[in-house]
Amino acid sequence: MIYQVKADIVKNVRVSSKIYRMELAMPKISSLVKPGQFIHLRINNSFDPLLRRPFSVNKVIKNKKGKVINICVLYEIVGKGTSLLAEKCSGDILDVLGPLGNGFAFNDALLKNKQIILVAGGMGIAPLLFLVERLKDKRTKNKPVIFIGSRTKRDLVCLDEFKKAGCIVKISTDDGSLGFKGYVSELVENFLTNCQPLIPNPYIYACGPSPMLKKVQSIASEYNLKGQVSLDEMMGCGIGACLGCVVKAKTSGAGEDDNQPVYKRICKDGPVFDIQDIQWED
Ligand SMILES: Cc1cc2nc3c(=O)[nH]c(=O)nc-3n(C[C@H](O)[C@H](O)[C@H](O)COP(=O)(O)OP(=O)(O)OC[C@H]3O[C@@H](n4cnc5c(N)ncnc54)[C@H](O)[C@@H]3O)c2cc1C
Ligand code: FES
Numbered sequence: 054m055i056y057q058v059k060a061d062i063v064k065n066v067r068v069s070s071k072i073y074r075m076e077l078a079m080p081k082i083s084s085l086v087k088p089g090q091f092i093h094l095r096i097n098n099s100f101d102p103l104l105r106r107p108f109s110v111n112k113v114i115k116n117k118k119g120k121v122i123n124i125c126v127l128y129e130i131v132g133k134g135t136s137l138l139a140e141k142c143s144g145d146i147l148d149v150l151g152p153l154g155n156g157f158a159f160n161d162a163l164l165k166n167k168q169i170i171l172v173a174g175g176m177g178i179a180p181l182l183f184l185v186e187r188l189k190d191k192r193t194k195n196k197p198v199i200f201i202g203s204r205t206k207r208d209l210v211c212l213d214e215f216k217k218a219g220c221i222v223k224i225s226t227d228d229g230s231l232g233f234k235g236y237v238s239e240l241v242e243n244f245l246t247n248c249q250p251l252i253p254n255p256y257i258y259a260c261g262p263s264p265m266l267k268k269v270q271s272i273a274s275e276y277n278l279k280g281q282v283s284l285d286e287m288m289g290c291g292i293g294a295c296l297g298c299v300v301k302a303k304t305s306g307a308g309e310d311d312n313q314p315v316y317k318r319i320c321k322d323g324p325v326f327d328i329q330d331i332q333w334e335d
Pocket of ligand 1: 091107110126127131132134136176179180284285286288324
Protein backbone atom coordinates (compact mmCIF):
# COMPACT_ATOMS: atom_id res chain seq x y z
CA MET A 54 0.00 0.00 0.00
CA ILE A 55 1.35 3.44 -0.98
CA TYR A 56 0.08 6.48 0.88
CA GLN A 57 0.15 10.16 0.02
CA VAL A 58 0.19 12.13 3.26
CA LYS A 59 0.78 15.61 4.61
CA ALA A 60 3.61 15.14 7.08
CA ASP A 61 4.62 17.58 9.80
CA ILE A 62 8.30 18.32 9.99
CA VAL A 63 9.32 17.50 13.56
CA LYS A 64 12.99 18.50 13.18
CA ASN A 65 15.34 19.55 10.42
CA VAL A 66 18.83 19.56 11.86
CA ARG A 67 22.16 20.28 10.21
CA VAL A 68 24.58 17.41 10.95
CA SER A 69 27.58 18.52 8.87
CA SER A 70 28.38 21.38 6.51
CA LYS A 71 25.95 20.25 3.76
CA ILE A 72 24.13 17.32 5.37
CA TYR A 73 20.83 17.56 7.24
CA ARG A 74 18.56 15.10 9.01
CA MET A 75 14.82 15.71 8.80
CA GLU A 76 12.31 13.93 11.02
CA LEU A 77 8.79 13.71 9.62
CA ALA A 78 5.64 12.65 11.44
CA MET A 79 3.77 10.13 9.31
CA PRO A 80 2.42 7.17 11.27
CA LYS A 81 0.77 5.45 8.27
CA ILE A 82 3.92 5.29 6.13
CA SER A 83 6.24 4.70 9.13
CA SER A 84 4.38 1.62 10.24
CA LEU A 85 4.87 -0.05 6.84
CA VAL A 86 8.32 1.05 5.77
CA LYS A 87 11.20 -1.44 5.36
CA PRO A 88 14.95 -0.75 5.13
CA GLY A 89 15.95 0.21 1.59
CA GLN A 90 12.58 1.73 0.77
CA PHE A 91 12.28 5.44 0.08
CA ILE A 92 9.83 8.29 0.33
CA HIS A 93 9.13 10.84 -2.39
CA LEU A 94 8.94 14.41 -1.12
CA ARG A 95 7.19 17.30 -2.78
CA ILE A 96 9.50 20.16 -1.88
CA ASN A 97 6.92 22.95 -2.10
CA ASN A 98 3.59 23.88 -3.66
CA SER A 99 5.04 25.75 -6.63
CA PHE A 100 6.11 24.30 -10.00
CA ASP A 101 9.79 24.75 -9.21
CA PRO A 102 11.04 22.18 -8.52
CA LEU A 103 8.30 20.39 -10.38
CA LEU A 104 9.20 16.81 -9.53
CA ARG A 105 9.23 15.15 -6.16
CA ARG A 106 12.63 14.20 -4.74
CA PRO A 107 13.40 10.65 -3.49
CA PHE A 108 15.07 10.02 -0.12
CA SER A 109 15.86 6.74 1.61
CA VAL A 110 14.53 6.10 5.05
CA ASN A 111 17.50 6.60 7.37
CA LYS A 112 15.84 5.89 10.71
CA VAL A 113 12.44 5.32 12.24
CA ILE A 114 11.34 6.83 15.54
CA LYS A 115 9.05 5.02 17.98
CA ASN A 116 6.65 6.54 20.48
CA LYS A 117 6.62 5.59 24.18
CA LYS A 118 4.47 2.55 23.42
CA GLY A 119 7.05 1.26 20.92
CA LYS A 120 4.96 2.08 17.84
CA VAL A 121 6.90 3.47 14.88
CA ILE A 122 5.47 6.92 14.14
CA ASN A 123 8.13 9.07 12.49
CA ILE A 124 10.67 8.71 9.72
CA CYS A 125 14.05 10.43 9.40
CA VAL A 126 15.78 11.17 6.13
CA LEU A 127 19.41 12.16 5.88
CA TYR A 128 20.13 14.39 2.90
CA GLU A 129 22.94 16.35 1.35
CA ILE A 130 22.42 19.72 -0.33
CA VAL A 131 23.26 19.18 -4.00
CA GLY A 132 20.82 21.42 -5.88
CA LYS A 133 17.66 23.47 -5.72
CA GLY A 134 15.34 20.90 -4.10
CA THR A 135 17.68 19.96 -1.29
CA SER A 136 18.62 23.65 -0.69
CA LEU A 137 14.93 24.45 -0.24
CA LEU A 138 14.50 21.43 2.00
CA ALA A 139 17.28 22.67 4.27
CA GLU A 140 15.34 25.91 4.82
CA LYS A 141 12.28 24.09 6.18
CA CYS A 142 11.49 24.39 9.88
CA SER A 143 9.68 22.25 12.42
CA GLY A 144 5.94 22.73 11.98
CA ASP A 145 6.22 23.08 8.19
CA ILE A 146 4.30 20.50 6.21
CA LEU A 147 5.49 18.34 3.31
CA ASP A 148 3.48 16.25 0.87
CA VAL A 149 4.96 12.74 1.02
CA LEU A 150 4.42 9.62 -1.06
CA GLY A 151 5.52 6.27 0.33
CA PRO A 152 6.72 3.80 1.20
CA LEU A 153 8.19 3.24 -2.28
CA GLY A 154 10.49 0.63 -3.79
CA ASN A 155 11.23 -2.91 -2.75
CA GLY A 156 13.72 -2.61 0.14
CA PHE A 157 16.52 -4.97 1.21
CA ALA A 158 15.91 -8.67 1.79
CA PHE A 159 17.30 -9.71 5.18
CA ASN A 160 15.42 -12.77 6.34
CA ASP A 161 16.87 -15.40 8.68
CA ALA A 162 17.33 -18.03 5.97
CA LEU A 163 19.35 -15.62 3.83
CA LEU A 164 21.62 -14.38 6.61
CA LYS A 165 22.08 -17.37 8.89
CA ASN A 166 25.82 -17.73 9.75
CA LYS A 167 26.76 -14.96 7.30
CA GLN A 168 29.33 -12.24 7.95
CA ILE A 169 27.54 -9.07 6.93
CA ILE A 170 29.59 -6.50 5.07
CA LEU A 171 28.03 -3.11 4.35
CA VAL A 172 29.53 -0.67 1.87
CA ALA A 173 28.43 2.97 1.84
CA GLY A 174 29.61 5.68 -0.52
CA GLY A 175 28.59 9.26 0.33
CA MET A 176 24.88 9.49 1.11
CA GLY A 177 24.67 5.72 0.56
CA ILE A 178 24.97 5.48 4.33
CA ALA A 179 21.37 6.70 4.66
CA PRO A 180 19.45 3.41 4.11
CA LEU A 181 22.18 1.26 5.65
CA LEU A 182 21.64 2.71 9.13
CA PHE A 183 17.99 1.66 9.08
CA LEU A 184 19.06 -1.75 7.78
CA VAL A 185 21.59 -2.39 10.59
CA GLU A 186 18.99 -1.39 13.17
CA ARG A 187 16.74 -4.14 11.81
CA LEU A 188 19.65 -6.62 11.52
CA LYS A 189 20.40 -6.46 15.24
CA ASP A 190 18.36 -9.56 16.03
CA LYS A 191 19.62 -11.73 13.19
CA ARG A 192 21.66 -14.83 13.90
CA THR A 193 24.65 -13.74 11.85
CA LYS A 194 28.21 -14.95 12.17
CA ASN A 195 29.93 -11.89 13.62
CA LYS A 196 29.35 -8.17 14.11
CA PRO A 197 28.54 -6.47 10.79
CA VAL A 198 31.46 -4.56 9.30
CA ILE A 199 30.57 -1.30 7.59
CA PHE A 200 32.93 0.39 5.15
CA ILE A 201 32.10 4.07 4.78
CA GLY A 202 33.67 6.22 2.10
CA SER A 203 33.41 9.96 1.76
CA ARG A 204 35.24 12.84 0.10
CA THR A 205 36.61 14.18 3.37
CA LYS A 206 36.19 13.61 7.11
CA ARG A 207 33.85 16.61 7.37
CA ASP A 208 31.24 14.66 5.36
CA LEU A 209 31.32 11.60 7.61
CA VAL A 210 28.13 11.27 9.61
CA CYS A 211 26.32 8.55 11.59
CA LEU A 212 29.57 6.86 12.70
CA ASP A 213 28.54 6.66 16.37
CA GLU A 214 25.10 5.40 15.40
CA PHE A 215 26.60 2.54 13.40
CA LYS A 216 28.87 1.67 16.34
CA LYS A 217 25.92 1.81 18.71
CA ALA A 218 24.03 -0.54 16.40
CA GLY A 219 26.87 -3.05 16.88
CA CYS A 220 28.90 -2.49 13.71
CA ILE A 221 32.65 -2.42 13.24
CA VAL A 222 33.27 0.81 11.31
CA LYS A 223 36.04 1.18 8.70
CA ILE A 224 36.54 4.52 7.01
CA SER A 225 38.03 5.82 3.80
CA THR A 226 38.27 9.40 2.60
CA ASP A 227 39.27 10.56 -0.88
CA ASP A 228 41.61 13.20 0.61
CA GLY A 229 43.02 10.97 3.38
CA SER A 230 41.72 13.30 6.13
CA LEU A 231 40.49 10.25 8.09
CA GLY A 232 41.04 6.52 7.70
CA PHE A 233 42.26 4.92 4.48
CA LYS A 234 43.15 7.41 1.70
CA GLY A 235 41.32 6.34 -1.45
CA TYR A 236 38.04 4.86 -2.54
CA VAL A 237 35.94 2.75 -0.23
CA SER A 238 35.92 -0.07 -2.80
CA GLU A 239 39.73 -0.30 -2.46
CA LEU A 240 39.34 -0.55 1.31
CA VAL A 241 36.84 -3.39 0.91
CA GLU A 242 39.11 -5.17 -1.53
CA ASN A 243 42.11 -4.85 0.83
CA PHE A 244 40.00 -6.20 3.67
CA LEU A 245 38.83 -9.19 1.65
CA THR A 246 42.33 -9.94 0.37
CA ASN A 247 43.78 -9.89 3.88
CA CYS A 248 40.92 -11.38 5.88
CA GLN A 249 38.64 -13.40 3.67
CA PRO A 250 39.93 -16.83 4.66
CA LEU A 251 39.14 -15.84 8.26
CA ILE A 252 35.60 -14.69 7.54
CA PRO A 253 33.62 -17.41 5.81
CA ASN A 254 30.33 -16.52 4.16
CA PRO A 255 30.53 -12.75 3.73
CA TYR A 256 27.29 -11.19 2.46
CA ILE A 257 27.34 -7.65 1.02
CA TYR A 258 24.84 -4.79 1.23
CA ALA A 259 25.99 -1.70 -0.69
CA CYS A 260 24.59 1.72 -1.48
CA GLY A 261 26.31 4.65 -3.13
CA PRO A 262 27.21 6.19 -6.47
CA SER A 263 27.12 3.99 -9.57
CA PRO A 264 30.92 3.76 -10.10
CA MET A 265 31.25 2.44 -6.55
CA LEU A 266 28.46 -0.11 -7.04
CA LYS A 267 30.00 -1.24 -10.32
CA LYS A 268 33.31 -1.84 -8.54
CA VAL A 269 31.58 -3.66 -5.68
CA GLN A 270 29.92 -5.92 -8.24
CA SER A 271 33.29 -6.84 -9.73
CA ILE A 272 34.77 -7.46 -6.26
CA ALA A 273 31.81 -9.71 -5.45
CA SER A 274 32.41 -11.68 -8.67
CA GLU A 275 36.11 -12.00 -7.93
CA TYR A 276 35.54 -13.32 -4.40
CA ASN A 277 32.36 -15.20 -5.29
CA LEU A 278 30.25 -13.24 -2.80
CA LYS A 279 26.52 -12.72 -2.77
CA GLY A 280 24.73 -9.53 -1.82
CA GLN A 281 22.44 -6.66 -2.73
CA VAL A 282 22.97 -3.12 -3.98
CA SER A 283 20.71 -0.09 -3.67
CA LEU A 284 20.84 2.36 -6.59
CA ASP A 285 20.72 6.11 -6.15
CA GLU A 286 19.96 7.53 -9.62
CA MET A 287 17.84 10.37 -11.00
CA MET A 288 14.12 9.70 -10.77
CA GLY A 289 10.85 11.03 -12.16
CA CYS A 290 7.49 9.76 -10.97
CA GLY A 291 8.86 7.28 -8.40
CA ILE A 292 5.97 4.87 -8.94
CA GLY A 293 6.92 3.00 -12.10
CA ALA A 294 4.93 5.04 -14.63
CA CYS A 295 7.35 7.33 -16.51
CA LEU A 296 10.29 4.95 -17.26
CA GLY A 297 12.61 7.81 -16.30
CA CYS A 298 14.73 5.60 -14.06
CA VAL A 299 15.42 2.46 -16.09
CA VAL A 300 18.68 0.54 -15.79
CA LYS A 301 19.94 -2.34 -17.86
CA ALA A 302 19.77 -5.59 -15.94
CA LYS A 303 21.41 -8.86 -16.88
CA THR A 304 18.44 -11.19 -16.75
CA SER A 305 14.74 -11.09 -16.42
CA GLY A 306 15.09 -13.49 -13.53
CA ALA A 307 12.27 -15.47 -15.07
CA GLY A 308 14.50 -18.13 -16.51
CA GLU A 309 13.56 -17.43 -20.14
CA ASP A 310 16.01 -15.67 -22.47
CA ASP A 311 18.42 -15.30 -19.61
CA ASN A 312 21.14 -13.95 -21.91
CA GLN A 313 18.97 -11.04 -23.07
CA PRO A 314 19.35 -7.78 -21.14
CA VAL A 315 16.15 -6.41 -19.69
CA TYR A 316 15.36 -2.95 -18.43
CA LYS A 317 14.28 -2.47 -14.85
CA ARG A 318 12.80 0.55 -13.12
CA ILE A 319 14.83 1.64 -10.12
CA CYS A 320 11.76 3.08 -8.41
CA LYS A 321 9.51 0.05 -8.76
CA ASP A 322 11.70 -3.02 -9.40
CA GLY A 323 14.39 -1.56 -7.11
CA PRO A 324 16.05 0.47 -5.76
CA VAL A 325 17.54 -2.74 -4.31
CA PHE A 326 18.82 -5.35 -6.76
CA ASP A 327 20.86 -8.51 -6.51
CA ILE A 328 24.53 -7.50 -6.59
CA GLN A 329 25.02 -9.20 -9.99
CA ASP A 330 21.74 -8.01 -11.56
CA ILE A 331 22.77 -4.65 -13.01
CA GLN A 332 24.58 -4.46 -16.33
CA TRP A 333 26.74 -1.40 -15.73
CA GLU A 334 27.85 0.67 -18.72
CA ASP A 335 31.64 0.63 -19.47
C1 LIG B 1 15.98 5.75 -4.28
C2 LIG B 1 16.79 6.99 -3.98
C3 LIG B 1 17.11 7.27 -2.66
C4 LIG B 1 17.84 8.44 -2.37
N1 LIG B 1 18.16 8.67 -1.08
C5 LIG B 1 18.86 9.76 -0.76
C6 LIG B 1 19.21 10.03 0.60
O1 LIG B 1 18.83 9.28 1.51
N2 LIG B 1 19.92 11.15 0.86
C7 LIG B 1 20.33 11.99 -0.13
O2 LIG B 1 20.99 13.00 0.16
N3 LIG B 1 20.04 11.77 -1.43
C8 LIG B 1 19.31 10.68 -1.76
N4 LIG B 1 18.98 10.45 -3.06
C9 LIG B 1 19.39 11.43 -4.07
C10 LIG B 1 18.45 12.63 -3.97
O3 LIG B 1 17.15 12.23 -4.39
C11 LIG B 1 18.96 13.78 -4.83
O4 LIG B 1 20.17 14.25 -4.29
C12 LIG B 1 17.97 14.91 -4.88
O5 LIG B 1 16.82 14.51 -5.58
C13 LIG B 1 18.59 16.11 -5.56
O6 LIG B 1 17.60 17.11 -5.66
P1 LIG B 1 18.03 18.63 -5.91
O7 LIG B 1 16.84 19.35 -6.42
O8 LIG B 1 18.68 19.19 -4.70
O9 LIG B 1 19.15 18.53 -6.98
P2 LIG B 1 18.98 18.76 -8.56
O10 LIG B 1 18.93 20.24 -8.79
O11 LIG B 1 17.90 17.90 -9.09
O12 LIG B 1 20.37 18.19 -9.04
C14 LIG B 1 21.62 18.74 -8.57
C15 LIG B 1 22.76 17.88 -9.01
O13 LIG B 1 22.68 16.59 -8.39
C16 LIG B 1 22.60 15.57 -9.37
N5 LIG B 1 21.63 14.58 -8.90
C17 LIG B 1 20.32 14.77 -8.63
N6 LIG B 1 19.74 13.62 -8.22
C18 LIG B 1 20.71 12.69 -8.22
C19 LIG B 1 20.76 11.31 -7.90
N7 LIG B 1 19.70 10.63 -7.50
N8 LIG B 1 21.96 10.67 -8.03
C20 LIG B 1 23.04 11.31 -8.44
N9 LIG B 1 23.07 12.62 -8.76
C21 LIG B 1 21.93 13.29 -8.66
C22 LIG B 1 22.12 16.25 -10.65
O14 LIG B 1 22.60 15.59 -11.80
C23 LIG B 1 22.75 17.62 -10.54
O15 LIG B 1 24.08 17.59 -10.94
C24 LIG B 1 18.26 9.31 -3.40
C25 LIG B 1 17.92 9.02 -4.72
C26 LIG B 1 17.20 7.87 -5.01
C27 LIG B 1 16.85 7.55 -6.41
S1 FES C 1 10.79 7.25 -11.82
FE1 FES C 1 9.08 6.96 -13.16
S2 FES C 1 9.27 4.88 -13.69
FE2 FES C 1 10.78 5.14 -12.16
